[in-house]
Amino acid sequence: MDFDLNEDQRLLKDTLVRFFKDHYSFEQRKQAMAMSGGWSADIWRQLAELGFTGLLAPEAAGGFNGGHVEAMVAMEAVGEALLVEPLFASALMCGFLLRQCPASAKISDLESAMVSGTARLALAHMEGEAPLNGAHVTTSARHEGGRVLLNGDKTLVLHGDSATHIIVSARHAGTPGAHHGIGLYLVEGDAAGLRRRGFATQDGQRAAELNFNQTPAHVLDAEGYATLAKTIDFGIACICVEAVGAMSALHAMTVDYLKIRKQFGLPIGAFQVLQHRAVDMLVALEQARSLALVAMFAMDDKDAARRHRTVAAAKVQIARSGKFVGEEAIQLHGGIGMTMEYAAGHYFKRLKMIDVQWGDGDHHLVALAEGPSLLEDEAMG
């Protein structure tokens, strides 16, 4: 048992944290969000130069060949920095997915382009009728004249507005809800019959509604449900870690604020009632950190059902802790916590949106309550 990063991982962490410190202040982030498309191409280019766009990509593609510890290190820093550039959507989510797909020349090319930063990928999976049901895929994939054509709609596609390539889940067999018959397809950003409606999310990220109308696509994996399920579990684990990074930064700035803000002639942190609330925030944060860690390591678990339970448990904990830390931070800051000009509110917004992404705490709790005990899954076996 060992909770320490190795030397390479520490270096990775230091590099990213220092980059954000030097180039991604709250003001710089605000400027990035004001740019057309909602994020900074310059920041993206620098992230690519540092190698983070290839964090999970294989060495053959020029990537870092990272695993879940590297993903964890990156996502915690992303959470602290409130990054709006598509690192998670492209390098982590799609990078992870591509590594689960059967090897092909197409995938190798795509990975190389992703590593260099020229390709930005987005995963289009959720559909409007049942966004949280991973098997509810009605978008169709049909072979016509030697081509594969997609028809249908995808919703809430993270960074789907600006992605150069879109990985789409589509059904070539079976009925909505069935696990079999769901394939994974690659669509070029400028493909015929692809329409996108981009929008900003509540927390300053970007997403898009996509419509495919006889859109040509390339098959990545004909039976992709298991890969999709694992990728979504990975995505949940990632945003749990991101939430821990955000909570950690938000807690630290709240404690600092309590020490400098004076009322009644005293720093308000001199009042025990506020100290104890800051302590309870720390307890909630540390509990969240523990399960986010376990969720990331669950990616090693060969038992898919158990892996999902572990990830779901972390999502419940993140929901509880994130709500508590976020709401308390705003309250302890008072009025300043309510303004767009101050970072606390932005952390709070991100935490709330992480809660609703891929199922909120109650969604996962209800499912877990119907399954076997989590305590039978040895946490540290």
Next chain:
Amino acid sequence: MDLHLDPQQRAFRAEVRQFFKDNLPDRVRQKVIKGGYPEYQDMVDWTRVMHAKGWATPQWPKAHGGTGWSPVELAIFDDESQAAGAPQMLPFGVNMLGPVLYTFGSPEQQQKFLPRIARLDDWWCQGFSEPGAGSDLASLKTTARREGDEFIVNGQKTWTTMAQYANWIFCLVRTDPDSLKPGGKRQEGISFILIDMKTKGITVRPIQTIDGGVEVNEVFFDDVHVPAENLVGQLNKGWDYAKFLLGNERNGIARVGATKEKLRRIRALAQTSQIGAAPMSENHRFMERLTEAEIDLKALEITQWRVLARSAARHGKPDPASSILKIKGSQLQQTATDLAVALAGPYAAVGKSDQSGDNLGPIGPEWAATSAPVYFNYRKVSIYGGSNEIQRNIIAKAILGF
């Protein structure tokens, strides 16, 4: 980074688990799991079994009869012991006084008392709290006045757990009365002293707690003569020893293993227990509360390992992060007892039968009868061992820098 126990630690866990399985009498196990206190003789018998195995005082240094286990092994042992339903070794001797004696006691005190603690030949109790000195322990007023080669002790201690079985008590006493005067340093007039409970002038009065049980007592001292050689360490340095002791007391404070066993039992009983139209396992609200507790406990288990992993680097210095374990661990213990009451439903109301010769068997499920008393009793866990508010003060000061 690796979250798994290494093969050696896994083998160690298997060995410990097997030992408890083979040696713990089921009758004792049942009593502990249901939340009751084992009887005096059960405690003595079990301590002797553990002592014969060399596990009665695992955290002590090897020279004094400890095991030399690492902090991780000690934590594995604690969790397995709790999950097995084994009685905890009497903490007042093993966890509290023992380390004070082998760190600050005289060679004579060490030789005389340590082996007897390990075998439970002596049953120790703790004389710290007083009616006017709870969280503010340094305001204690029980006095010890030096006369020749004796101390004369006068005053009152309270919340003295298991004093009814104890033949010795270790006490904090005021040996410099001036330290309580305005401008005096209250902490600097306190000494740590060992008192034979059979000494003339000691009276023990039981306190019945809201669960109906008697595990705590008041202890009165009326001109009690104590040999001067029973002073531990230096005169007026008792506060330092007490702080050291309270730091050690946090070992195993999260009670992860014990709560895990409670939740397992509740989940198993929920499959068959029916107080409404269907078994409780089909009551969604109940199962969600249970699952939430399990999630929190799973997180606490990892938090405990994370705190432990840092402890090697701290060279045994108490870690303020263990206060997180105390807060969360006590809350979860209380949640588990509350779930047991919900499971028992109306049968939680059943008290002791007062009809003599009533041998008609239990009213309602047998396990239900202890649910309410244990729930009432466990309100103590967020109060004792440094109340959760004191733990928050520790974190606020030592971690958050207020």
